[in-house]
Amino acid sequence: MNREQPSVTAKTQKMNLKGMWVGDFEQLLGELGEKRYKARQLASWIYAKGATDFSEMTELSKDLREKLSRIATINGVQLVRRQVSQKDLSEKFLFKLSDGEKVETVLMWEADRVTACVSTQVGCPLGCTFCATGQMGCKRNLTAGEIVDQIIALRDNRINHVVLMGMGEPFLNYDEVLKAIKIMNNEMGLSFAAKRITVSTAGIPAMIQKLADENLKLKLAISLNAPTDAKRTKLMPINKKHPVKELLAAVKAFVKKTKRGVTFEYVLIRDINDSEKDALALSKLVQGIRCKINLIPYNPVDDLPYDRPSEERILAFRDYLYPRAPAVTLRRSKGEDILAACGQLRV
């Protein structure tokens, strides 16, 4: 059971079941003198059916529902604000957490693909110099319940892809993120196929290896953003601790172990990492790695000294990079006008 959850014998505060999973429920039901198989029903009611009150759980006996409501709650995130982009209809949601902290979640619409970009921390401790979230510092990690509840709260939108790419570095909140992924990737949970879930990291080599060992079929994206240590360290201070060579060694090991390719995200910033020389260095860096490079033209953030390259320069970078690199896509950011685009989230 989640250590932060009070045990059934400590009756001072009700425990929140959202974020707990089948093993936790089995333990709880055991303490209540109930059959453990009911754990699966409980999970299914909370996640698959989205129940927020025990009275809805008609499959469970009245006696059990009453016992549960005396000791537990099913609390989720609270929607505070919704903004819709006038440019591309992407939407940004501000959610309040139980302690008053806030996080943002973005929905992006493309043909039949609806992607939720979900936060994993309140802020982010990594302080990438081009990123609005990175300027906030990190107030705390989200619980697994708070991570999955961003999707549950928006499920009427028929979300079919999830990217853990909102506020925060998922690998610095590994255990709760992994638990949230297990809830997403299970029919008693949110029923997302693993290949529809992407974890995006700034690059923490040990955690990339750890994820490879989990044997999940998730997608992995790495924010690379520069082809040399000198440039990358200026944009991403984490590079001082884990330089490019170490990061790429972990990525290669991930690809070898999982037999799956990865995506390198590369935010194109004017006069910083957008030259032909950068493109050439980038293409050499990824040689031999099964990967795709996703180019993201920078979305300017107030108070930060960076700009987006001209359209001409963006296309020139892409055309120089491909076919030198195996696969290259150019992502048109969504929701720029509501500050919902990549690197613009800040509460």
Ligand code: SF4
């Ligand atoms: S780019 Fe990602 S890792 Fe870097 S500060 Fe922003 S949220 Fe954190």
